[in-house]
Every structure is written in C-alpha cells, then in structure tokens.
Amino acid sequence: MAEGVLFNVAESLVEMLHSAAFEEVGVLYCVKDEFQKLVDTTNIVKGVLLDAEQKMAVDNSVKAWLKQLGDAFFVADDLVDKFHTKAMQRRVMSGNKFTRQVRVFFSSSNQLVFRIKMGHQIKDIREKLDDTRVVSNNFNLTHRPKETIVASGSSMRETYSYVSEEEVIGREDEKKEIIQLLVEMEFEEDVSFIPIVGIGGLGKTTLAQYVYNDEKVQKHFELKMWVCVSDVFDVDLLVAKIIKSDTCTNLGNLELEQLQNELRSKLSGKKYLLVLDDVWNEHGEEWHKLEMLLKCGGRGSRVLVTTRSEMVSRITQTVQPFKVKGLSKDMSWYLFKRMAFEKEQEPVEGSKIMELGMEVVEKCKGVPLAIRTIGRLLQVRLWQSQNPEKELSWFLNSEFAKIDQMKITSYPPSS
Template identity: 45%
Template sequence: MAESFAFAIAEGVLGKLGSALIQEVGLAWGVKTELEELKDTLSTIHALLLDAEEKQATNRQISDWLGKLKLVLYDAEDVLDEFDYEALRQQVVASGSSITSKVRSFISSPKSLAFRLKMGHRVKNLRERLDKIAADKSKFNLSVGIANTRVVQRERQRETHSFVRASDIIGRDDDKENIVGLLKQSSDTENVSVIPIVGIGGLGKTTLAKLVYNDERVVGHFSIKMWVCVSDEFDVKKLVKEILKEIKGDENYSDFSLQQLQSPLRNALAGEKFLLVLDDVWNTDREKWLELKDLLMDGAIGSKILVTTRKKAVASIMGTFPMQELRGLSLEDCLSLFVKCAFKDGEDEQHPNLLKIGDQIIEKCAGVPLAVRSLGSLLYSKRDERDWVSIKESGIWKLEQDENRIMAALKLSYYDLPHHLRQCFALCSVFAKDFEFANVLLISFWMAQGLIQSSGQNARMEDIGESYINELLSRSLFQDVKQNVQGVYSFKMHDLVHDLAIFFAQPECVTLHFHSKDIPERVQHVSFSDIDWPEEEFEALRFLEKLNNVRTIDFQMQNVAPRSNSFVTACVLRFKCIRILDLT
C-alpha cells in the first residue's frame, strides 16, 4: 500500500524541478525544455493524486497506475539528485561565487560532456514514461483534490450506540471505576466539565464509555443522558440535531437552521445535570468545539461531557479534566477474552494444544481487545492446529482484508495524517518491533530520506522534525516517552501500530534475511533480521546482487554487522542513491 504516499513524493519532485540549481543546469545542458515538460505533466497528475489515493482501495487498476507512477517518481528523484551532486561536486571556483557561476564552471569542463549526454537521455526517458502514465489518467474519472483536504477512506461513516452487555467485557473494571468517580466529581469553575478518554484504535475507548454510560450509579446521578457518535465530520448543526434527538425523541428538526436549533437545545439543558458522550472525535478545530460548547453550558453544576478520541490534541482542546489514557489489557485478561471468542463454553479444556498456540497468538495483540476478539473469532470452530499456527505466524497486516477488522480500525488513524507525515510514519517500519526510537536518530533518518519539508520561515530541519514527532505522539502513534538528557528523549511504537506502518510501507520497505528468496521488485528500504552474519562474506555480497535501487539498509539485531569493508564498498558502488547505511 505504499501508493498511499504518491502525493507527497510527487510534491517533492515538483519542488526539486522548480529549484534554481536544477533550472540553471537544465538551461546550460540543453534539457530545459524536457525538464519543463516533465514538470508540467507531473503537475497535471499531482492535482489528481488525492482522489486517486482515496479510490485505490476499491479499484485495483488505480492502485496499479499509482504503482507505475511511483517507480517513475523515484527514478526522477534519483536523476535530480544526481544533477545536484555532479554540479556541486565539480564546483572549483572560489567560495562566495553565485550558484550560476559555479554551475557554469562545471558545464564548461570537457569532462561534463559524457555526463550531459547520459543525463539528457535519462530525462527524455522519464518524460516519455510519465507521458504514458498521464495518458492513462483519463480512464479513472479522477477529480482535482485540495492539498490540505484530509483523505479518509472508509466504506461508510462510523456509527456507534450506547448499549453494551457488561458480562461480555473483560479487564476494564478499574478503568470504569476511575471514570465513574470522575463523573460524580463537582467542578468549582464551571457547570459543565469535559473528561477525555484517549488511546489508539481498537483499545476499547467506546466500550469503556458504554460501560460507564450504563452503570447504575451514573444513570441515577444524571437527569439527562445523551449519546452522540461524532466520527469524522464535526458539523455543529448536525451535532445539535443529534443531541436534541437524544433528549426529545421523535421530534423532527431536519429543516431547522442552527439559529432555530440553539434555543430548544439550551432550554432543554437549562438547570439539568446532564451527561453527554461524544464518541470518536477527530476534530482539532478549537473554534468549532467552542461554538458547540457555548450551547451546552446552561446545564446544572456537575454536568459532564465524556469524549473518546485517538488524538491527544482533541483532549487538549476539549478537556477540562486531565486526559485519561487507556492502556492495553493484561495478558491474563487477553487470554480470558480470547478463549471466550475462540471456543464454546468449556470447550477450551478439551484442546490444551490449541491453548498453547493461543498464548502465542495473543502476544501479537499487544493488549488491544479488538485484535484479541478478531483473531479469536477467526479461529472459532477451527480445531486444526495448522489453522492456529497459520494465524500465529502471520503478520496482522497479512490477514484477509474482508476479515481484518483490526487493520480497518487502525487505518483511520493513518488516513487522518497530513500527507507530509504519511511516508514519515510508514518508513518507521524499517526498525524492528519494540525498537526504542531516539528523537535525534529518527529526525536524522527522515532528513536523509528527504522527508522533512521546509516551512519557508528559516526554521531548522531538526526543529521541523521535532514537530513531526510531536504530531505523531499527539495522535497516539508513538508512546512510552522517556526523557534521557536535555533535548534527547526516546519513545516506542505499539506493536499493532508498527503493523499498520508495515501495511502501508510494503512492498517498498521490507524485512529480509540473507537467505530470502521472494524479494519485491520495488523494494527500496531493507532491514536485515539475521541474528548472525553469514559465515562466508561472499554470501552477503552475492545477496546484494538481488537488490536494485536500494536507499536504506539497516541491521535490526545488535552485534550483527559486516566483518569487513567489502560489504560497505559493495553497497556504495551498487546502490548509487543509497541514503542510509546503518551498521550500528
């Protein structure tokens, strides 16, 4: 699914095509027209990529088209980087000269003629390939997208309800008691308080809210209770209608304006101690929240709004209580839930061999109830050990998509990311599960890959990288932050979030070992998972011959690295555009 960040790559190539150095090189080397045509063609395609990325999930032809485009874009990046490198490498004039005079000094050299001819052919080849791809775009009825419009792929708008059978829920008793206690607290500062529950998708935020909503102590504490699923669109008028429906029942407000709606809502809540659950909130526009909040503030002292969200930024904007970060279930609770989903009552005792495999299956769920339930349900009524072993040995991202409720839930977090962060996030899958990232290491990794976009305000790349990390932290995609020394800290990815990154990074980002046979043609970022270096150095060198156009080589295991310089030399000579060779 690496096609999901074609938009960002195309944007980067367009930026390079517009740079002063590339324009000067194009003029002097006689490829100015070719480069301009390349830029014009790519601009027309770029405008359609947001729509193409959204439609590719249900249209294999569009997905294949994007894959072909990605190959051309990567080749274009390599060509433009080579232009940059060769021009700058040959600068021999005194420091302080203009870029133009430096480039011209190189171009006038006889040694540049062969390079000029070679690069001219490569640019022409790129333009011809891109023209063919552009000609195919008319087949797909794509629409021009807006760059800052979030692309969210989902079969339908999510909808939730407040009912839950408490006996079916395992492992959330302590969390429920905590939230019930907060709901019964009074506030000295305002009538209506907001309690945000935060966590990754599938962790059980909505389930916890249901448990609390239906608890007898809560039912008796509030005179009015309302449940509204907000989901993707934070439309104040729509939300007011939904809240009124919860209070008034069958009354029809479909034709009412917001002006007509605000009065009955405020009157209905005036003097009442109410509980409002706003489930699955994604909105980070504070003005929209304040517009809705103003209409809710006439409730009696002790009124509460309970918010569930994946985003800490939402909690920061809406919350008056500290956000309640939901954690994963214990292994013991996971096993109890798994058994409940995978077996009929008492049947688990008849299959101790399957239970042992089940112990290993739930480890990959990393405490996420949705994952436990989904994998348990997949195995319900299956009693052949081979079926269980297959699930145990498969990555979550490899499960059949029509059965994979786990990925369906997690993918919403990915599609909610700004486009410039999608590739940054996906390429974190280069690192092993449970890897402890250091902020300075990850920022350097992104910088080497050319993924950090300048803000145009003379900001340091390192500072922009910090803002990227903070954004991913706020969306619960990074967790377990540890402060080391001033300015340096570490963090991790939840195992299922790592699976999400793998899903979107493949097939360009893969984990291999020196005996791997099935290697995707488009692989560009390689992690080696070998626990030992091959006994014979030539085995490692021979394996490199199976790879092309690699940009990243990383060794996941500590103390596994080349024994001589021959491997490093081979990488540098074979992979002209390699950007990261991590031997630590």
C-alpha cells in the same frame, strides 16, 4: 457482531483489486477481466456475509459454509499478495536504471509463465466462490445492498449507548475511575469536559457505554444523552442530534439560532451527562462554538468525549484526559478463548495449543478489537479442525506478517 470478519476480508480484497497498482498489473499480465470477475463474485458473496455471520451461532450448516468460504478467501488473499508483490516490483524497476536487466527478465518468458499460472489460479478461486454462492441460496440469507452496509471508516460509523455487561472484559477499574470523575469530583466549572483518549480498537466506546449504563450514573444525572460524532463535525447537525437524543422531536429545517434556543431550553439548569462519541475535529474554533452552547447546564454537568486524537483531547479537556490502556495478559487470554474456541474445545493449561494461542494473544498487545477480530477469524478455521495446532501455527507464520504492522500499544504495566 457489528462488522463480520469475513466481510472485512472480502472488503479488503475488493479494495486491493481496485487499486491503481492492480490496474497496471491486470493490464500487464492480461488478467484484468479475471480480476473484475473476482471482484464481482466477491461483492455478491459479501452481500450476505453479515447475515451469515450472525446466523452461524444457531445454524451449524451456515457455520460449515462459512468455514469453506473462509478457506477460499484466504487462498484468494494469498494470491492477491503475490500480485501485490509483482506490482511493487514493477513500480521499483520502472524507475531504476540499474534494474533494466531484471525488467527484461520479468517481461519475457517468465512473465508469460506467471500470467498463465496466475490466470488459472484466479479462475479456480472465482469458481470456488461461485460454488459457495450457489450453496448459500439454501440458507435464506438476507442480502444487504452495498449502500446499506456500514463501512469500517469513521465517516459511516454510528454508535449507541447500550452495552451488555458480559461483553465488557477487564474494564472494571477504569469504569470506577471515570464514574468518580463524573459523580464524586468537584470542579470549578458548572459543565466539565472529560476526554477518554486512546488508539482505535482499545474499547473507548465500550468503556463509555459501560459507564453510561451504570446504576450510580443513571441516578446521579437528571438528563443523559448519547451522540455519535465521527468525522462530520457540523455544529448545526450536532445540536440537532443532542436535542433529539432522548426524544423523537421533529426539528425540520431549523436554523442554528432556533436550534440553540431549543438546546438551551432542554439543558438549562439541569445536571446532565452528554457523551460525544468518536470525535475527530481538531479545529478549536468549531469546538468552541459547540462548547459555549453546552455550558448552560446545571452545576455538576459532564460531557464525556471519546477520541483517538491527542489534539482533540487537549482542545476539549477541562480536566486531565483519561487514557485507555490495553487489556492485561490474563484478560487478553480470557477474551481470546471466548472468541476463538468452542467451550468444549478450550485448550488445556500447559498444552501446545495454549502455548500457540498465547503467542497470538501476545501479538495483539492487549487491544480488544484485534483480539476479537483475530479470535473470530480463527474460530472459523478452528471449528471442526482436525489439527488446531497446525491452524494456529499457520496463522502465526503467515497472517501476522501483516497484522504486526498495526500501531498498537503494549500491555499496561503490571501492578
């Protein structure tokens, strides 16, 4: 998996504890040192999480360890939420004269009780995490230094062209439509730009990979290139990436003039397919510079652009943008079952577990990333659970209070 579920939980805990609001609360309740110790311990555990979440598929002892660790993280997450509530209460009260009496109430004996109680709970959680960290030494997990861990933000994101067909769920129709645009449609321009647009998590990159590796596409284009753009839209850098995308050419420190000569030599007269994945740049002038350099290809060349931004899709299009929708209910349920349950544990049709699972799926609104992430997260809890119904009910009632705030699309209309 590209990003471990528990790794993301640990990352969000650390980010929350480093926020300005928690800095204030830590000082107010005299738990700043305990916060820092919890951050330090979480960072140490986080270092081996990505390796552990890859090994759990083949090592049941690692899987059991991750379940224990997941339980500790969820308790920590609940505790951090309580502190977050306190932080927000304090910020509201500090600027509202009407609530002075309430502020006095929180600052006296109740504050002392809360401080003692929460201080003990933080210490208990940290000790649990310490215990699991010690156990992890038995698994020979590889520690990845913080600077080598890929962050979830777009600026650190990197993608590649390959995807296993079995990983693509419910996108066959969209694949056929895009291939038709790439291979069968005739446009006035020699080089046409086709944006694939949709919110984060819908699977735009996966869809582009699926198309890119299709046999019909492979045979149709003389040259195929894949470049991940993300939020660094530097024309020099992008031209260099395009040139190097199917070779190991060492370009050294060439200026743009030399780079564009290399690019024109590479593309001139050839029918090519270029995928520019994860484009964020909304400045038309920068895009225009790159566009002009790409227009030297042979007739029928295509540039496929994936983006979350409607503005980007309008700037880059020479044909109508292809809008990616959420998965159907059936495909959403199929994907969720694969992520959340072991094969022998799949819920029986009409069972309470299936009913609760479908509620989880309904809340994901057809967004594959949400389904995969939540399914994997639940897998850790459902594995060897004595009461899977209780686990699913707990998740629906507690965790989705936060997840529901995601801006995700609804199911596509049924045909």
